[in-house]
Amino acid sequence: MNELDSTIGVKKIELLFAENIDFPSINISQEKKSLIEKIRIKHLLWIPRLLFTRTYRALPKILKDIFFSLSIIHKSPASKMFARTRYDEFRILIDAKVSSMSLKAVPDHYVDVVKDTFNAGFYKTNLSDLSELDEIIEDVVNTTNPSHAGARPYFKDGKNEKIEGSYSAYYSFSKEYNQKMNKILHSDLTNDFNYHLSALAGYKCTFDDIIYSLSVVYGANSNDEMHQDTFSSVAKGFLYLQDIGSNNAPFEYLEGSYADAKFRSKETNKAVLENDSHSSGSTRLRGQKLQKALKKYKLQSFTGSKGLFVLANTAGYHRKGIHNSSKPRIILACGVKRKGVISKFLINLVAMVKFKFIQERN
Numbered sequence: 085m086n087e088l089d090s091t092i093g094v095k096k097i098e099l100l101f102a103e104n105i106d107f108p109s110i111n112i113s114q115e116k117k118s119l120i121e122k123i124r125i126k127h128l129l130w131i132p133r134l135l136f137t138r139t140y141r142a143l144p145k146i147l148k149d150i151f152f153s154l155s156i157i158h159k160s161p162a163s164k165m166f167a168r169t170r171y172d173e174f175r176i177l178i179d180a181k182v183s184s185m186s187l188k189a190v191p192d193h194y195v196d197v198v199k200d201t202f203n204a205g206f207y208k209t210n211l212s213d214l215s216e217l218d219e220i221i222e223d224v225v226n227t228t229n230p231s232h233a234g235a236r237p238y239f240k241d242g243k244n245e246k247i248e249g250s251y252s253a254y255y256s257f258s259k260e261y262n263q264k265m266n267k268i269l270h271s272d273l274t275n276d277f278n279y280h281l282s283a284l285a286g287y288k289c290t291f292d293d294i295i296y297s298l299s300v301v302y303g304a305n306s307n308d309e310m311h312q313d314t315f316s317s318v319a320k321g322f323l324y325l326q327d328i329g330s331n332n333a334p335f336e337y338l339e340g341s342y343a344d345a346k347f348r349s350k351e352t353n354k355a356v357l358e359n360d361s362h363s364s365g366s367t368r369l370r371g372q373k374l375q376k377a378l379k380k381y382k383l384q385s386f387t388g389s390k391g392l393f394v395l396a397n398t399a400g401y402h403r404k405g406i407h408n409s410s411k412p413r414i415i416l417a418c419g420v421k422r423k424g425v426i427s428k429f430l431i432n433l434v435a436m437v438k439f440k441f442i443q444e445r446n
């Protein structure tokens with residue numbers, strides 16, 4: 085029996101790469117179903133969301149800025165008129181205020197550490213046993229087709245120059261697998277995990293809300309550019325399935341950049357005024373601007389052993405570190421749903437009232 089046949093999961097993906105086997109070597113043909121067969125009740129629930137995004141896309145730039153100012157999908161100002169004002173700075177400040185409401189529902193003995201997480205924009209912990217994940221990983225790679233999930237083989241600078249050797253594949257897990265993975269990983273987490281997660285997401289949420297995808301990345305891609313995902317706090321996670329050193333594309337983050345509304349809005353406004361239409365609103369820091377940011381904030385490069393789990397608020401600046409290794413980088417990328425400022429406010433308000441009520445009763 086050769087080595088490939090006797091391994092599964094992460095090790096097998098590494099072997100496929102090492103043996104230069106085109107990966108994924110299969111284009112899985114999905115069972116053909118008619119449109120009616122494909123539609124399920126849950127899909128009908130997507131209609132309001134679809135209408136919402138369609139309306140957004142159809143609106144002129146100035147109206148987008150007016151009506152979608154607090155929406156999570158309005159990543160940066162659309163019109164130059166608003167980019168010349170403090171519009172983006174104000175909405176970042178409002179988002180930071182609303183997101184910080186999640187700290188009001190944290191028990192006293194955790195408040196300080198969770199505040200540190202909120203201010204720094206990241207949290208890290210270590211999970212000890214990931215062996216049970218390999219079977220799930222093996223199955224998802226063999227049965228689903230991957231997507232690029234925004235990691236493109238060119239930089240988003242408008243030049244469209246293909247990056248040689250760039251490879252990225254993101255595999256989504258079924259709901260059942262997600263639940264199974266949450267169960268496996270939950271046992272390793274400390275009791276304060278949900279508070280850190282909520283502080284980074286900007287609203288009260290829990291570990292069970294996390295959705296995973298398997299990310300296999302090789303070489304450089306558009307995520308190598310330092311960028312913010314959107315104006316409003318978003319929690320993303322990176323669970324390392326291999327030991328990751330400085331040449332294995334570690335996740336990198338500019339500590340404390342999320343809360344700097346002045347800096348972020350200034351850079352975003354500049355990008356809008358300079359006709360940056362390629363970043364889809366996730367504005368980038370390049371050249372001098374990047375150098376300035378690297379002096380202003382501490383660059384956290386998350387190298388570490390298999391099992392390192394980093395959570396970050398990706399409204400702060402971040403990037404994929406350099407990949408200069410023969411092995412692909414394999415991680416579980418994860419996150420909770422992105423929420424707009426109004427939803428965050430309502431969720432946090434309810435959480436605060438509940439928390440106060442429970443505290444008073446005790």
Ligand SMILES: [Fe+2]
Binds near residue numbers: 307311312313398402
């Ligand atoms: Fe990002």
